[in-house]
Amino acid sequence: GENVEQHPSTLSVQEGDSAVIKCTYSDSASNYFPWYKQELGKGPQLIIDIRSNVGEKKDQRIAVTLNKTAKHFSLHITETQPEDSAVYFCAPGGSARQLTFGSGTQLTVLP
Amino acid sequence: SQTIHQWPATLVQPVGSPLSLECTVEGTSNPNLYWYRQAAGRGLQLLFYSVGIGQISSEVPQNLSASRPQDRQFILSSKKLLLSDSGFYLCAWSVSGTVNTEAFFGQGTRLTVV
Numbered sequence: 001g002e003n004v005e006q007h008p009s010t011l012s013v014q015e016g017d018s019a020v021i022k023c024t025y026s027d028s029a030s031n032y033f034p035w036y037k038q039e040l041g042k043g044p045q046l047i048i049d050i051r052s053n054v055g056e057k058k059d060q061r062i063a064v065t066l067n068k069t070a071k072h073f074s075l076h077i078t079e080t081q082p083e084d085s086a087v088y089f090c091a092p093g094g095s096a097r098q099l100t101f102g103s104g105t106q107l108t109v110l111p
Numbered sequence: 112s113q114t115i116h117q118w119p120a121t122l123v124q125p126v127g128s129p130l131s132l133e134c135t136v137e138g139t140s141n142p143n144l145y146w147y148r149q150a151a152g153r154g155l156q157l158l159f160y161s162v163g164i165g166q167i168s169s170e171v172p173q174n175l176s177a178s179r180p181q182d183r184q185f186i187l188s189s190k191k192l193l194l195s196d197s198g199f200y201l202c203a204w205s206v207s208g209t210v211n212t213e214a215f216f217g218q219g220t221r222l223t224v225v
Contacts, residue, residue: 009153018157032211043201043216044155087153093211097162099145099203100210101155 002027002094004101013080014110021105027094033066033073036089036101044089048075057104080109113138116187117202117217124224129202130175131190132220142204144185146177147212149199160209161185197224 003026013019022036025031050064050073059090063076073092077084090102104110112148117134124130134141145157157170159177167177178186178187185202 030211034213036214039220041202041219041221043219044214045216046213049213071147086192089155093209097143098157098160099143099205099214100157104153104155106153 002030002100003088004092004100004102006090006105008105009103010106010107010108012110015080015082017080019075019077019080019084019107019109020090021075021090021092022072023074023090023092023102025092025094026071027078027092029044030071030092032093033046033064034091034093035062035064035075036091038087038104040086044087061062077107080107082109082111085109113204113215114216115202115204115215117220119220120218121221122223124134124192124222126194126224127158127191130146130192130196130222132187132200132222134185134187134217135183136185136204139183139204139206141182141207143207143210144179145203145205146185146187147201147203149201149219155201158187192224193222197222 005024031052036044037047039046048064060080064075085108088105114137144161147155159178161167175189200220203214205214206212
């Protein structure tokens with residue numbers, strides 16, 4: 001099955017600074033690389049995803065970059081705002097039948 | 112459009128009592144269905160997943176069981192709850208046949224076993 005490692009587990013940044021979260025995976029068949037955001041007391045929601053034929057994708061202040069050779073992809077959040085505070089999960093899709101999520105990153109944006 | 116319903120939102124149950132959490136999906140057919148548990152507000156522990164009616168795979172040995180009596184219905188059960196069963200339970204679905212697609216989560220059930 002897929003082995004997924006996500007770092008860091010916690011991240012605190014000042015409002016307006018950038019945040020980067022990294023996800024490493026093991027399954028070379030993975031070709032779908034999403035990031036989910038989970039706000040307190042709610043289920044995770046997809047915020048951005050990328051497929052293996054693309055190296056980078058941006059959506060306003062968030063971006064995902066992919067390095068298939070090194071088997072890792074990263075979430076970048078620029079100009080962070082307090083509402084970005086949440087837990088973020090990666091979930092690389094591979095050849096397994098079940099979804100595998102990273103361990104999560106608690107992002108805190110300090111005002 | 113597709114929607115996922117999960118209930119109840121919160122539940123307080125005594126140790127030794129039974130449990131039944133229900134999840135239903137609308138607007139799609141033959142979805143992959145998942146039950147996750149989240150302790151301490153962080154990691155998502157996969158409990159069960161199902162690729163079709165009556166097909167349940169268990170990821171970890173535990174005090175819980177799952178059933179899929181209908182295509183878009185997924186039920187999490189226990190005959191006798193333990194204190195360690197407390198947590199935030201999430202149901203999710205994705206398009207069948209692949210994990211290379213978005214997962215859609217319900218709003219979760221906060222279970223407290225007392």
